[in-house]
Amino acid sequence: MESPVIAIRKAAAIAKINIHKLRGNISVLEGSGGNITVLTGHDGKVLVDAGISRPQVEDALASLSDEPVKHLINSHWHFDHTDGNEWLHSLGAEITAHENTRKHLSISTRVNDWNFTFPPVPTGALPTKLITTDQTLHLNETTLVLKCYGPSHTDSDISIQFQEANVIAVADTLWNGHYPFVDYSTGGNIDGMIRAAEANVANANDETIVIPGHGPIGNKFQLIEFRDMLVAIREKIADLKRHGKSLDETVAAKPTADYDAKWGCFVIDGDFFTRLVYAGV
Ligand SMILES: [Zn+2]
Numbered sequence: 001m002e003s004p005v006i007a008i009r010k011a012a013a014i015a016k017i018n019i020h021k022l023r024g025n026i027s028v029l030e031g032s033g034g035n036i037t038v039l040t041g042h043d044g045k046v047l048v049d050a051g052i053s054r055p056q057v058e059d060a061l062a063s064l065s066d067e068p069v070k071h072l073i074n075s076h077w078h079f080d081h082t083d084g085n086e087w088l089h090s091l092g093a094e095i096t097a098h099e100n101t102r103k104h105l106s107i108s109t110r111v112n113d114w115n116f117t118f119p120p121v122p123t124g125a126l127p128t129k130l131i132t133t134d135q136t137l138h139l140n141e142t143t144l145v146l147k148c149y150g151p152s153h154t155d156s157d158i159s160i161q162f163q164e165a166n167v168i169a170v171a172d173t174l175w176n177g178h179y180p181f182v183d184y185s186t187g188g189n190i191d192g193m194i195r196a197a198e199a200n201v202a203n204a205n206d207e208t209i210v211i212p213g214h215g216p217i218g219n220k221f222q223l224i225e226f227r228d229m230l231v232a233i234r235e236k237i238a239d240l241k242r243h244g245k246s247l248d249e250t251v252a253a254k255p256t257a258d259y260d261a262k263w264g265c266f267v268i269d270g271d272f273f274t275r276l277v278y279a280g281v
Contacts, residue, residue, distance in 0.1 A: 003116040004267060008033065008080055012052035017060040020217055022209050024165025025140060029060045033080030034213045037169045039162065041140025044070025047093070048160050048169045048211075050084030057084060069093040071139060073146065074127055075171030075213065076156040077104040077186065079118060085125035097127035098148060100156035104186050111185045113276070131158070149173060152196035153180065153213075155187025161203070169211040170200050176215030176222055178266035179256075179273040180230075182280070190234055190280035197227035214266070229259055237274060238281035247278050 017031040029036040032051035039046040044067045051057045061069065072088050074097035075081055082105060085095055105126055110117045137144040143163040153172040160169045172180060173196035182188045204210060204220040211217055236255040245253065256263075256270035264270045 001115060003114055005079060005111075005114050005116040005118075008267075009052055009083070012056075012080075015053065015056060017056045019060055019063065022165070022167055022211075022217070024142065024162060024167065026162055026165055026167050027064055028211055028217060029057060030216075032057050033083065034075070034078070034172065035169075035211055035217075037160070037167075037211050038064060039140050039142060039144075040065040040067060041142070042067070043139045044068050044092075046071040046073070046139050046144070047088070048073045049075050049081040049213075050088055052080055052083040054084060054087050058087075071096065071137075073097065073158075073160055074101050074156075075158055075160070075169065076154045077101040077109075078154065078172065078183070081172075081213070082121070082125070085127075086122050089124045094129060095125075095127040096129040096131065096146070098156040098158050099130040099132050100154070100187070102127045102130055104154075104156065109186065111183060113181070113183070113185070113272075147199075149196045149199065150192060151187045151189060152192035153188045154183045157196065159200070159203070165209075166205070166207055167209045167211065168200075168203060170196075170213070170223075172213035173197060173200060174210065174212035174215070174218070174223060174226055175266070175268075176210075176212040176218045176226070177263065178215050179259075179263045179268040179270070180214075181268055182276045184276075184279055190230070190277045194227065194230050194234060197223065197230055201227055229263060233259060233273070234277055234281060237277045241278060241281055247275065250274060250278050 015031040020028040037048035072093040145161040149157040260270040
């Protein structure tokens, strides 16, 4: 099996970027790995996540405004959010992330579920402003609140709230309309994903714009739908495991069948998601 990492990098190399202008000088670039959030202004662009493919991302950024990228925040360590770190840093961006993002990028990291071992990244790609607790930044007349989720999708996930605009980037704790990956190899687990999903629901109101790690820009209703899907599937799989079903028997029982048409059409299908949940209950 070709690693999904290789397939996703190949796709990103030829992908077209879609630009979504939200509000408060906030835009989203969609199409190069995870969604990239961009805040423009006289302090220089602030990015949440770096995407994969330089040429397309560079062109899209230039089309938004003339300022250079001064700040890059990594929502977590995964390649589809950090592959662009090195070139963005080389053009002057300071990189902020959870300290576990730097830890995983610094060393050779195996992700069994992707059948891939990531080598350590070059020094210039490493975050240098590290956080372990919630932080508030003031840039481009905007209050940015960075919150650490604790172990959920990985052990390095942070959300970035743009307070005045009521916009929140929730990292890969939301795959809007898709089953999420859960990275047990670097501290993620299904119950942490559910806790993060609960926190996201609690943090949003009816006007909040929610930027997921993957999938279209969403809202509170979709945070609730995603949370409810995670909880329901977790309960079904936990019940099968409690009754002594093996992993293969649980997959064969198709516990996600009612959800697959809606959620199972992206990177993670129902069988794969069943395996991910089974590992954590
Ligand atoms: Zn991820």
